[in-house]
Amino acid sequence: MADLTTDFLGIKSPNPFWLASAPPTDKEYNVRRAFEAGWGGVVWKTLGAEGPPVVNVNGPRYGAIWGADRRLLGLNNIELITDRPLEVNLEEMARVKADYPDRALIASLMVPCDEASWKAILPRVAETNADGIELNFGCPHGMAERGMGSAVGQVPEYIEMVTRWCKQYYDRPVIVKLTPNITDIRRPAEAAKNGGADAVSLINTINSITSVNLDTFSPEPMIDGKGTHGGYCGPAVKPIALNMIAEIARNPETHGLPISGIGGVTTWRDAAEFMVMGCGNVQVCTAAMTYGFKVVQEMISGLSQWMDEKGYASTDEFIGKGVPNVTDWQFLNLNYVTKAKIDQDACIKCGRCYAACEDTSHQAIAMSEDRRFEVIDEECVACNLCVNVCPVEDCITMVEMDKGSVDPRTGREVGDYANWTTHPNNPSSVPAAE
Amino acid sequence: MTHNPRTIGIAAGRIAPGELADNFSDLHPPLDWHEARVQADRCYFCHDAPCMEACPTSIDIPLFIRQIATDTPEAAAKTIFDQNILGGMCARVCPTETLCEEACVREAAEGKPVRIGELQRYATDRLMAKDVHPYTRAAVTGKRVAVVGAGPAGLSCAHRLAMKGHDVVVYDARPKPGGLNEYGIAAYKSTDDFAQAEVDWLLKIGGITIETGKKLGEGLSLDALTADYDAVFLAIGLGGVNALSAEGNDRAGVEDAISFIADLRQATDLTSLPVGRNVVVIGGGMTAVDAAVQSKLLGAESVTIAYRRGADRMGASKFEQDLAASHGVRILFNVMPVAVHGNGAATEIELEYTEDRDGRLTGTGETFRLAADQVFRAIGQTLTDAPEGIEIVGGKIAVNGAGRTSLAGVWAGGDCAQGGEDLTVTAVAEGRDAAEDIHATLMGG
Ligand SMILES: Cc1cc2nc3c(=O)[nH]c(=O)nc-3n(C[C@H](O)[C@H](O)[C@H](O)COP(=O)(O)OP(=O)(O)OC[C@H]3O[C@@H](n4cnc5c(N)ncnc54)[C@H](O)[C@@H]3O)c2cc1C
Ligand SMILES: Cc1cc2nc3c(=O)[nH]c(=O)nc-3n(C[C@H](O)[C@H](O)[C@H](O)COP(=O)(O)O)c2cc1C
Ligand code: SF4
Numbered sequence: 085m086a087d088l089t090t091d092f093l094g095i096k097s098p099n100p101f102w103l104a105s106a107p108p109t110d111k112e113y114n115v116r117r118a119f120e121a122g123w124g125g126v127v128w129k130t131l132g133a134e135g136p137p138v139v140n141v142n143g144p145r146y147g148a149i150w151g152a153d154r155r156l157l158g159l160n161n162i163e164l165i166t167d168r169p170l171e172v173n174l175e176e177m178a179r180v181k182a183d184y185p186d187r188a189l190i191a192s193l194m195v196p197c198d199e200a201s202w203k204a205i206l207p208r209v210a211e212t213n214a215d216g217i218e219l220n221f222g223c224p225h226g227m228a229e230r231g232m233g234s235a236v237g238q239v240p241e242y243i244e245m246v247t248r249w250c251k252q253y254y255d256r257p258v259i260v261k262l263t264p265n266i267t268d269i270r271r272p273a274e275a276a277k278n279g280g281a282d283a284v285s286l287i288n289t290i291n292s293i294t295s296v297n298l299d300t301f302s303p304e305p306m307i308d309g310k311g312t313h314g315g316y317c318g319p320a321v322k323p324i325a326l327n328m329i330a331e332i333a334r335n336p337e338t339h340g341l342p343i344s345g346i347g348g349v350t351t352w353r354d355a356a357e358f359m360v361m362g363c364g365n366v367q368v369c370t371a372a373m374t375y376g377f378k379v380v381q382e383m384i385s386g387l388s389q390w391m392d393e394k395g396y397a398s399t400d401e402f403i404g405k406g407v408p409n410v411t412d413w414q415f416l417n418l419n420y421v422t423k424a425k426i427d428q429d430a431c432i433k434c435g436r437c438y439a440a441c442e443d444t445s446h447q448a449i450a451m452s453e454d455r456r457f458e459v460i461d462e463e464c465v466a467c468n469l470c471v472n473v474c475p476v477e478d479c480i481t482m483v484e485m486d487k488g489s490v491d492p493r494t495g496r497e498v499g500d501y502a503n504w505t506t507h508p509n510n511p512s513s514v515p516a517a518e
Numbered sequence: 519m520t521h522n523p524r525t526i527g528i529a530a531g532r533i534a535p536g537e538l539a540d541n542f543s544d545l546h547p548p549l550d551w552h553e554a555r556v557q558a559d560r561c562y563f564c565h566d567a568p569c570m571e572a573c574p575t576s577i578d579i580p581l582f583i584r585q586i587a588t589d590t591p592e593a594a595a596k597t598i599f600d601q602n603i604l605g606g607m608c609a610r611v612c613p614t615e616t617l618c619e620e621a622c623v624r625e626a627a628e629g630k631p632v633r634i635g636e637l638q639r640y641a642t643d644r645l646m647a648k649d650v651h652p653y654t655r656a657a658v659t660g661k662r663v664a665v666v667g668a669g670p671a672g673l674s675c676a677h678r679l680a681m682k683g684h685d686v687v688v689y690d691a692r693p694k695p696g697g698l699n700e701y702g703i704a705a706y707k708s709t710d711d712f713a714q715a716e717v718d719w720l721l722k723i724g725g726i727t728i729e730t731g732k733k734l735g736e737g738l739s740l741d742a743l744t745a746d747y748d749a750v751f752l753a754i755g756l757g758g759v760n761a762l763s764a765e766g767n768d769r770a771g772v773e774d775a776i777s778f779i780a781d782l783r784q785a786t787d788l789t790s791l792p793v794g795r796n797v798v799v800i801g802g803g804m805t806a807v808d809a810a811v812q813s814k815l816l817g818a819e820s821v822t823i824a825y826r827r828g829a830d831r832m833g834a835s836k837f838e839q840d841l842a843a844s845h846g847v848r849i850l851f852n853v854m855p856v857a858v859h860g861n862g863a864a865t866e867i868e869l870e871y872t873e874d875r876d877g878r879l880t881g882t883g884e885t886f887r888l889a890a891d892q893v894f895r896a897i898g899q900t901l902t903d904a905p906e907g908i909e910i911v912g913g914k915i916a917v918n919g920a921g922r923t924s925l926a927g928v929w930a931g932g933d934c935a936q937g938g939e940d941l942t943v944t945a946v947a948e949g950r951d952a953a954e955d956i957h958a959t960l961m962g963g
Contacts, residue, residue, distance in 0.1 A: 385590065
């Protein structure tokens with residue numbers, strides 16, 4: 085079996101699966117049970133400053149989006165940081181870390197945006213012997229209204245400033261957790277790096293309203309007739325997280341900055357994808373909240389099976405392996421020509437590909453009297469819509485045309501690699517060197 | 519074709535070879551990738567799952583289904599084999615409708631459980647096809663254990679012991695290992711010689727020697743075994759068959775259902791296997807249903823199961839009763855045989871209606887006759903060959919804890935031992951648990 089041990093910023097854990105800072109990590113009882121279930125590490129539920137803790141609404145605090153069989157696809161929450169006293173959390177963290185020295189334990193922090201507040205809390209955290217800290221610059225509701233969380237995360241200068249304080253007053257790794265509620269994720273990542281962050285973690289939750297109650301005319305989750313935007317997470321946010329991670333991983337300014345990947349990780353495959361996109365490990369919240377701590381067992385067995393099949397002895401061998409393959413649109417090969425092909429034996433004749441292509445795409449599928457569906461190569465631009473809507477896996481596939489063959493749609497030969505930068509239609513194209 | 523279903527008497531080749539082959543193909547054809555994904559997606563990953571509780575070997579069902587859902591059937595198979603090394607056979611033969619699938623919360627909610635058994639087959643088939651054995655042995659301990667009986671109980675015990683580093687010799691009276699997996703289970707549940715393939719795969723762990731044709735009581739004695747080995751595990755199943763008390767029960771055509779099934783399982787050419795035109799099976803358990811359905815599939819014109827009590831008391835599950843009915847087997851309840859008639863060989867059976875009088879089953883005096891040129895006894899098996907001096911309770915070897923018998927150093931499990939239902943999966947669980955106890959005993963002292 086492959087070795088899943090990971091070393092993230094010098095913090096070792098038996099596997100790359102950490103629980104993200106959230107209710108699953110809000111107390112000793114949970115974290116002990118999580119470690120017993122096999123989780124490699126935890127980021128403790130975000131701690132606030134000394135003094136009376138924050139107060140949550142009673143609830144409902146969560147809203148959700150489901151698939152047809154009520155499989156939970158997206159979760160939204162309006163909870164705040166921990167509502168338990170700082171002292172209690174710190175004591176518990178110290179006890180748990182002492183009992184589980186081989187697991188990663190990170191303290192997540194969110195205190196007001198002034199030096200004194202950070203200077204005050206950091207030594208307290210250091211005393212717990214936690215392996216590092218994560219700065220919660222992501223929480224998009226409640227805390228942001230008070231000038232913390234994503235209110236800081238949306239201003240790169242603040243990120244840099246706070247990160248610098250943390251590096252100054254704390255000597256273990258500092259991870260900066262980023263909010264996705266921003267136009268260009270590269271800027272806060274650069275700010276974190278400039279402030280001396282050892283790593284970034286992302287994404288925190290996305291501003292959202294999951295649904296609207298059509299009887300009370302209020303957003304869900306509804307508190308006494310009113311609702312507020314909450315943070316969206318779970319499988320639905322994975323594509324957004326992956327993109328943001330890839331952007332940071334390939335940005336020359338931040339390339340090589342360690343990343344802890346978060347956002348919709350539910351299975352071993354999600355985790356592998358995040359790691360291939362440059363994450364040194366992953367953090368999980370919604371999957372644990374949906375299925376319980378045991379869900380990590382599938383992640384562990386699946387990732388090690390995949391590594392065995394690929395011949396990887398350690399996670400280092402594939403972390404970031406996909407980053408060089410993420411590029412700008414302008415560099416994509418315009419001479420890569422494929423055509424959709426329908427496997428007539430697999431086809432169940434539902435006609436969805438036809439409806440999609442005929443009504444909304446390129447009229448490139450022919451339908452016969454007896455419901456035989458066939459691709460018209462002269463029309464097919466290979467948009468992939470038919471593949472995506474076909475209910476039968478692998479029934480429609482994209483077949484690459486050989487170099488030198490003639491594309492019946494354009495009448496042109498399939499040529500060598502050429503991209504938009506040199507294309508004649510591009511007003512600013514630079515003719516290729518002779 | 520020389521014969522047809524209406525050929526009088528007991529005859530072979532009643533139906534065409536092609537149809538015969540179809541009849542004996544997989545009862546549940548294996549799930550393909552898509553079907554497995556759709557089924558797996560239905561699992562709720564329940565906490566402290568009731569299905570797991572209902573499985574005698576306590577397989578972590580939610581976990582293995584999730585591993586299928588995430589396209590790692592090999593990891594799923596490992597989850598299964600960790601608890602049940604004969605998970606492949608169990609996937610085919612377990613009456614899941616009374617075990618895991620009965621407990622599935624989807625069964626309670628919508629009457630349609632997740633098809634756990636078929637998913638288990640999906641996973642185990644894939645790992646077994648890889649032809650690598652997923653377990654290795656611990657360092658050799660130097661301890662030697664004798665296992666008597668190479669059925670599911672014996673094999674499961676032997677594998678677990680071998681894994682713990684002990685050397686195991688398995689003795690079996692029959693020419694082939696596998697026990698009822700090889701000689702009893704209905705042919706359409708275990709196709710393509712799966713029982714032997716499974717034994718071969720299981721033995722790849724190493725450290726196990728199988729000695730067939732060695733019978734306890736004939737040349738092999740428990741005393742000799744206890745003298746030669748550090749421990750003995752008895753897993754001899756139930757070798758005897760209850761007799762039929764009806765008059766004329768010695769007529770040609772009156773046979774034991776399990777011998778008929780064993781012949782069927784061992785037949786290399788089903789077209790040469792004879793079956794009656796009118797078959798009557800006496801009994802109400804799994805064996806009765808298997809004998810009846812397979813007679814029908816071989817081409818018998820009419821097949822009747824005659825059971826002495828009501829449907830609710832029948833040992834065969836509702837699923838099996840329906841299976842029989844769907845193959846055109848008629849099930850008669852509350853009737854018992856009083857005589858087999860015929861001029862030499864059997865031609866008719868005389869049945870009497872029964873009733874339950876104050877908890878006692880008695881005949882009403884009203885009888886009727888059915889055409890019957892073949893009558894199968896399927897009224898239960900009994901323990902034979904139990905060694906001298908071992909304590910017997912209720913016709914089975916008495917055990918306590920994990921299979922400890924009244925004799926020191928001798929364990930027992932499976933059908934021959936007290937406790938649990940007589941099922942393949944129960945035998946596997948008992949074999950495994952006895953192995954753990956043997957291991958703890960041998961290493962502890
Ligand atoms: C017709 C039939 C159909 C069945 N169908 C199902 C089914 O679909 N699903 C299910 O779960 N269960 C089924 N069962 C029950 C199941 O087969 C048994 O519960 C299971 O095989 C018991 O395993 P075992 O190892 O205890 O005994 P067995 O499988 O009976 O194995 C005992 C072994 O010991 C050997 N042996 C016996 N005496 C001696 C001796 N003196 N010396 C040496 N070796 C000896 C035998 O040759 C045999 O190999 C069926 C049973 C029958 C009879
Ligand atoms: C109920 C809830 C509370 C959360 N609280 C915090 C928090 O206190 N601090 C924090 O950094 N992130 C918090 N998060 C965000 C998660 O740590 C994580 O970034 C996000 O849920 C995305 O991961 P997922 O898709 O695996 O859930 C919370 C999420 C949820 C659902
Ligand atoms: S999960 Fe349900 S029972 Fe538990 S606190 Fe929330 S609302 Fe209450």
